[in-house]
Amino acid sequence: MKRYIGCDLGGTNLRAAIVDIETGAVLHHSNIPTLAREGHEAVMQRMADLFVQIVQTARLEMDDIGGIGIGVPGVLDLKKGETLFLPNLPGTWPHVPLRDTISNLTGLPVAILNDVRSITYGEWKFGAGRGVNSVAVLAIGTGVGGGLVINGQLYLGAGGTAGELGHMVIDYNGPRCGCGNYGCLEVYASGPAIAAMGMKALAQGLTTKISELCEYNLNRITPELIARAAESGDEIASDIYEKAGFYLGVAASSVCAAVAPQRIILGGGVSHAGYLRLDPMKRTMLERVHTMPVEKVEVVLAQLGDNAGVIGAACWAESSSRHGNPV
Numbered sequence: 001m002k003r004y005i006g007c008d009l010g011g012t013n014l015r016a017a018i019v020d021i022e023t024g025a026v027l028h029h030s031n032i033p034t035l036a037r038e039g040h041e042a043v044m045q046r047m048a049d050l051f052v053q054i055v056q057t058a059r060l061e062m063d064d065i066g067g068i069g070i071g072v073p074g075v076l077d078l079k080k081g082e083t084l085f086l087p088n089l090p091g092t093w094p095h096v097p098l099r100d101t102i103s104n105l106t107g108l109p110v111a112i113l114n115d116v117r118s119i120t121y122g123e124w125k126f127g128a129g130r131g132v133n134s135v136a137v138l139a140i141g142t143g144v145g146g147g148l149v150i151n152g153q154l155y156l157g158a159g160g161t162a163g164e165l166g167h168m169v170i171d172y173n174g175p176r177c178g179c180g181n182y183g184c185l186e187v188y189a190s191g192p193a194i195a196a197m198g199m200k201a202l203a204q205g206l207t208t209k210i211s212e213l214c215e216y217n218l219n220r221i222t223p224e225l226i227a228r229a230a231e232s233g234d235e236i237a238s239d240i241y242e243k244a245g246f247y248l249g250v251a252a253s254s255v256c257a258a259v260a261p262q263r264i265i266l267g268g269g270v271s272h273a274g275y276l277r278l279d280p281m282k283r284t285m286l287e288r289v290h291t292m293p294v295e296k297v298e299v300v301l302a303q304l305g306d307n308a309g310v311i312g313a314a315c316w317a318e319s320s321s322r323h324g325n326p327v
C-alpha cells in the first residue's frame with residue numbers, strides 16, 4: 001500500500017506529513033518556516049527538499065509514495081495546476097506552475113487544492129464529517145474559509161473555485177471585504193473581526209475583563225483573549241462571541257437553503273473557542289430556516305485540528321491519481 005504526502009503551504013509555516021490514506025493516520029510530519037519573502041521559486045525548492053527529507057526520515061523510498069497533495073491558501077487553476085492569487089504570500093504568486101514544478105523536482109505525481117477545501121476533505125474522510133455524504137465547513141482564521149461535500153464528493157464547481165463560504169454576503173450594505181465584495185461573512189466573523197469588536201468595546205470605555213487581560217494594550221487583543229474573558233463570565237466578551245455566532249448562523253442559513261447539508265463543521269485556527277459560537281449559530285438557524293428540516297442539520301466542531309489539511313491533501317492526491325483531474 002502506497003503512502004501519500006500531504007502538505008499545507010502556509011504564509012508562515014510549511015507543514016508536510018506522510019499519511020496512511022486507509023486510516024487517516026499521520027505517520028511522520030515536519031514543519032519548517034515558509035520564508036515566503038524569498039519568492040515562489042525558493043519556496044517551491046524548499047517544499048521539494050522537505051518532501052524528499054521527510055521520506056528519508058520515515059525510512060521510505062520515493063517509490064513507496066503514491067503522490068503529493070498540496071493545500072494552498074488562495075485561488076488556483078486546478079486544470080493547469082497553477083496558483084492564481086495567494087493573498088497572504090508576498091508577490092501573490094500569479095500563474096505559478098506549482099503542480100508541475102514540484103512534480104519535476106520530486107518525480108512524483110502532484111495534486112493541488114485550496115487549503116480549506118483540503119481541510120474539508122480531511123474532516124469529511126476522517127474527522128467530524130465521517131458517515132454523512134453532504135457537509136459544509138466554515139473555517140475561522142485570518143479570514144473565513146469554506147468547503148462543501150455534496151453527494152459524497154468534494155464540490156469544486158466551475159473552474160474549481162466553489163466553496164468560498166466566507167464570501168457569502170450577509171449585508172449588501174456592509175463594509176468592503178478583501179475579496180472586493182461588500183458585507184461578506186468574513187468581514188464579520190473572522191479572527192481579526194472578533195479582535196476588532198474587542199478593541200471597539202475598550203475604545204468605547206466599556207467595563208470588561210478584556211481590559212485587564214490585554215493590560216490596556218489594544219494591540220494585544222486576540223480572539224483567544226476575548227474567549228478567555230467570556231469563559232470567566234465577562235458579559236461584553238460573551239456578547240462578542242454571541243454576535244460572531246449569530247453572523248455564522250445567518251450565513252449557515254443560506255448554506256442550508258442552497259445545499260441542505262447533513263452536517264456543518266466549524267473549524268479553523270480559532271476554533272478552540274468554537275463552542276462559544278455553536279449555540280448562537282444553531283439558534284439563529286432554527287429561527288431563520290423554514291425551507292428544509294433545519295433541526296436535523298448537525299452543527300459540530302472540527303476534530304482533526306492542524307492535521308486536517310495535510311490528511312485531506314494526501315487523500316486528495318490519492319483520489320486524483322485514480323480519477324484524474326476533477327475539473
Ligand SMILES: [Zn+2]
Nearest residue numbers: 167177179184
Ligand atoms: Zn468577501
